[in-house]
Amino acid sequence: MLYEILIIILKVFIIIIPLMVSIAYLTYFERKVIGAIQLRKGPNVVGPFGLFQPIADGIKLLTKETIFPQNANKFIFAFSPILTFALALLSWAVIPIDYKVVLSDINVGIMYIFAISSLGIYGIIMAGWSSNSRYAFLGALRSAAQMISYEVSIGLIIISILLTAGSLNLSEIVLSQENYWYIIPHFPMFLIFFISTLAETNRAPFDLPEAESELVAGYNVEYSSMTFGLFFLGEYGNMILMSAMTTILFLGGWLPPLNNDFFNLIPGFVWFMLKVSFLLFVFLWVRATLPRYRYDQLMSLGWKLFLPLSLFWIIITSIVLYYY
């Protein structure tokens, strides 16, 4: 009994430590990519090619003073960054990195991820409310409305993928893509899903919750040092998670693009990481390229375009699956 628990804890560490390193280096990667797009050099001072920059940033965040605003609700104020960060890590329990390489292979995996990601709103809305500040509150309200709206279309797109795969288990969804990835039959849904994940993770061009130019920094304006750091880590963790989810649902998870000997030489988790890295690059590319959406544009895009389209796609998918 105790031995089994120890093994599980060890497995959790094997997942979480590389994840933390990738979150840290995603921030570095982001600054380098945006630097390259804007013809700058990006971080290049700390260590060779600036490679120690994330570590320096981490130390800076850890050693600063944690400030609690005077009228803040202390418990909720401290709890919400912890919640955000914990939720960003929780979903990794069911993500299959390679064939049979997954912490727990539950048979409602995709619903588990959807449930956990729908909880992500609470961290933000509680942070905004408990800091007792107008900017933070407005940011939190915007964020809650935005995340609810885009979750609807994400859920509907997941349904059409589930219908095609015939299973709620993530490993089985990947294995059912052996002949062709779902990006081929479901290409329009891939685009909508990707845009919805941008909105779901509050990234540019939908980063209205923390629109620097109008709301200072949105829901995390009152946070300092590591409490802010946890929000930051949570956001980047969610980016990686959403990319992993897109990879599993549309890009065939750990499967190589063609089933030949040369591609099969490369282990599955490398393919998985390559696909996730590509999607993360697109995240950063979009951020450096597009200007921020207006709030009403964001809402009408979510409710008036994505929702009917994804609903329509479910009907088409079911008709096609029924007759062929």
Next chain:
Amino acid sequence: MTIYFFYFFSFLIISSSILVISSNNAVHSVLYLIFTFFNSAILFLLMNAEFLAMTIVIVYVGAIAVLFLFVVMMLNITESEIKEGFLKYFPFGLILIAIFISELFLVFNFQNFPIPENVKINVNEAMLTESSNTKLIGLFLYTDYFIIFQISGFILLLAMIGAIVLAQSDERKLKSTSSINQKKVRKKDIIKLN
């Protein structure tokens, strides 16, 4: 082992639902309510009903409670206003409690639930053959209980239409400009240099 988990989580449910009605801050009440929903999902997990557990988290915690929180945060309710209606609503509360308790008794007294006639799928047989309860739920909902399922969907649709009708007012109070008129504006009409 499971029974201890059951007692632990049901203790959490009961204590947090008492906190829902007794806490002074409305936002805290909603947060306790979310905690209650979450623990009830865990109870379903303990009974191996993982599909229902996830559905509870997605629907109640992920969607409904967020809207609750959303509304409660924006309302400006003071403590005295919450306590005000206590005596007025107390009888209604008692009636509701009576209804729920009698329903529970009905459920526990009739061991086997009323099954519609001409049932195509036998519950016990299906339990033995299929392991995933997602498939089982689908199988039951879309065959034997199809009409009940459709009726509940229709009730939800009615509720949605009702909410939209209530939210829409006839008066147009919104100050708006059409984007066509905005585009027609020329620089020389607005900016004058003397």
